[in-house]
Amino acid sequence: MVLNQADIDRALTRIAHEILESNKGSQDLVLLGIPRRGYPLAVRLAAKIAAADPTVDPAAIVGQLDVTMFRDDLSHQAMRPPYPTQLPRTGIDNKVVVLIDDVLYSGRTIRAALDAIIDLGRPRIVRLAVLIDRGHRELPIRADHVGKNLPTSSAEKVRVRLEETDSVDGAPVNEVVIEATA
Amino acid sequence: MKHLLSTEDLSLSDAVRILDTAEEMAAVGEREVKKLPTLRGRTVVNLFFEDSTRTRISFEAAAKRLSADVINFSAKGSSVSKGESLKDTAQTLSAMGADAVVIRHWASGAPHRLAATDWIDAAVINAGDGTHEHPTQALLDAFTMRRHWSKLAGTPSAGAALTGMRVAIAGDVLHSRVARSNVWLLRTLGAEVTLVAPPTLLPIGVEKWPCSVSYDLDETLARGVDAMMMLRVQGERMNASFFPTTREYSRRWGFDDNRLRALDTLGFKDTIIMHPGPMNRGLEISSAAADSPRSTVLAQVRNGVSIRMAALYLLLSGDTREPAGRPNTTTSASAETTSAHAPKESH
Numbered sequence: 357m358v359l360n361q362a363d364i365d366r367a368l369t370r371i372a373h374e375i376l377e378s379n380k381g382s383q384d385l386v387l388l389g390i391p392r393r394g395y396p397l398a399v400r401l402a403a404k405i406a407a408a409d410p411t412v413d414p415a416a417i418v419g420q421l422d423v424t425m426f427r428d429d430l431s432h433q434a435m436r437p438p439y440p441t442q443l444p445r446t447g448i449d450n451k452v453v454v455l456i457d458d459v460l461y462s463g464r465t466i467r468a469a470l471d472a473i474i475d476l477g478r479p480r481i482v483r484l485a486v487l488i489d490r491g492h493r494e495l496p497i498r499a500d501h502v503g504k505n506l507p508t509s510s511a512e513k514v515r516v517r518l519e520e521t522d523s524v525d526g527a528p529v530n531e532v533v534i535e536a537t538a
Numbered sequence: 539m540k541h542l543l544s545t546e547d548l549s550l551s552d553a554v555r556i557l558d559t560a561e562e563m564a565a566v567g568e569r570e571v572k573k574l575p576t577l578r579g580r581t582v583v584n585l586f587f588e589d590s591t592r593t594r595i596s597f598e599a600a601a602k603r604l605s606a607d608v609i610n611f612s613a614k615g616s617s618v619s620k621g622e623s624l625k626d627t628a629q630t631l632s633a634m635g636a637d638a639v640v641i642r643h644w645a646s647g648a649p650h651r652l653a654a655t656d657w658i659d660a661a662v663i664n665a666g667d668g669t670h671e672h673p674t675q676a677l678l679d680a681f682t683m684r685r686h687w688s689k690l691a692g693t694p695s696a697g698a699a700l701t702g703m704r705v706a707i708a709g710d711v712l713h714s715r716v717a718r719s720n721v722w723l724l725r726t727l728g729a730e731v732t733l734v735a736p737p738t739l740l741p742i743g744v745e746k747w748p749c750s751v752s753y754d755l756d757e758t759l760a761r762g763v764d765a766m767m768m769l770r771v772q773g774e775r776m777n778a779s780f781f782p783t784t785r786e787y788s789r790r791w792g793f794d795d796n797r798l799r800a801l802d803t804l805g806f807k808d809t810i811i812m813h814p815g816p817m818n819r820g821l822e823i824s825s826a827a828a829d830s831p832r833s834t835v836l837a838q839v840r841n842g843v844s845i846r847m848a849a850l851y852l853l854l855s856g857d858t859r860e861p862a863g864r865p866n867t868t869t870s871a872s873a874e875t876t877s878a879h880a881p882k883e884s885h
């Protein structure tokens with residue numbers, strides 16, 4: 357196991373403070389999670405930001421951004437069902453949007469996310485926060501906030517399991533593990 | 539899913555997947571930029587051997603919202619009027635590189651023929667064949683009903699079926715591909731369907747369909763209906779007299795002002811009135827009913843674009859380098875890339 361529940365929690369607490377620090381406060385912040393596991397991470401980060409800054413309403417700064425329809429590999433992979441896109445009521449125009457995802461790998465998801473954002477509005481700044489950066493980028497994209505840098509081989513698979521989306525034998529689970537692909 | 543030919547062989551999970559995908563597509567229609575880059579560079583051919591306005595425009599709007607290139611083909615003014623066969627037309631389109639063919643044909647089974655032969659290697663969507671099926675119409679009707687049904691129940695529509703919903707379909711069942719597609723799909727989704735028509739406008743063998751049959755519209759309404767779907771009287775397909783006069787038809791089987799009032803007096807305040815269009819106002823549906831707040835006619839048209847976007851997306855995305863049922867055409871190189879990509883998560 358690479359990260360356990362406490363490790364994930366500590367990494368998210370640090371990222372939450374980094375986001376506040378680089379933004380010099382909480383003004384204009386919007387957290388957009390990328391389905392599926394980016395969204396629960398965005399919700400957790402919003403709660404931590406609200407804990408550090410009581411003026412923040414966590415529910416009002418979190419949204420979900422589906423990038424399925426903007427991917428460049430749709431004809432090369434199994435069919436992906438689209439997820440809902442939900443923006444905070446304030447929209448994203450002139451906001452500081454922080455994209456949240458679980459694992460940063462090729463960078464293609466983030467490329468799709470940037471296209472999706474442009475169709476929805478014009479943020480002042482777009483930043484990127486990820487729980488795991490496993491390397492092997494195929495595009496000139498980097499994360500502003502990283503929970504853990506994880507050197508991997510491309511033959512390996514990084515599994516993030518969160519209690520909001522995953523369970524093992526019916527029990528909720530929070531962990532990051534590396535699996536070798538068959 | 540490679541083709542969308544009928545609702546009879548559509549599984550519950552496939553049907554719900556199309557409806558759920560359409561729900562996300564509908565959200566695109568409400569945005570400022572009503573366009574997705576999803577099918578950029580793919581070509582959709584609208585192959586229409588029969589007149590149509592809303593279905594063709596709806597498919598065209600759906601394909602364009604997904605950034606596909608659209609080629610419209612109608613039999614009038616084409617080589618078909620010079621006697622070209624379906625096979626030659628299909629092979630011509632194939633040579634031009636069509637990725638999907640949306641076909642409407644006066645012959646029942648034409649889309650199946652296109653899909654089953656090797657004339658063309660494209661996804662085939664049935665946009666109405668003869669008196670057989672019209673699956674996207676049934677799906678958009680089910681989508682409209684599901685939104686209404688979940689709103690009444692106060693539950694989200696995503697993932698839901700139509701369990702327990704009472705649907706009556708009235709009118710020219712004999713000539714209606716819409717009715718056939720709806721009966722199969724609504725059964726799969728768990729709704730209770732009643733067909734209401736004069737005996738002359740019911741097909742032979744209707745007693746074997748998964749629905750009940752009534753000859754009396756008032757009696758059906760009195761028993762309680764959650765969605766009332768009126769069918770168009772298809773004058774162009776009527777080669778015999780199926781009812782004495784249009785006046786008698788509208789009196790007995792049309793949804794007129796009296797029946798609209800009856801819904802209120804019977805206390806069915808949530809019953810919706812549906813019509814696939816085009817409407818014969820004054821024949822199968824009165825103007826007051828068509829324009830009443832219960833009418834979902836325009837919502838059906840709006841939902842049609844979402845459903846067709848969902849169908850095009852589900853058929854044209856996914857790994858197209860390995861056509862189903864033809865594993866031997868895969869080269870070793872593409873098999874390698876497929877296996878390298880297949881386990882990849884959405885990172």
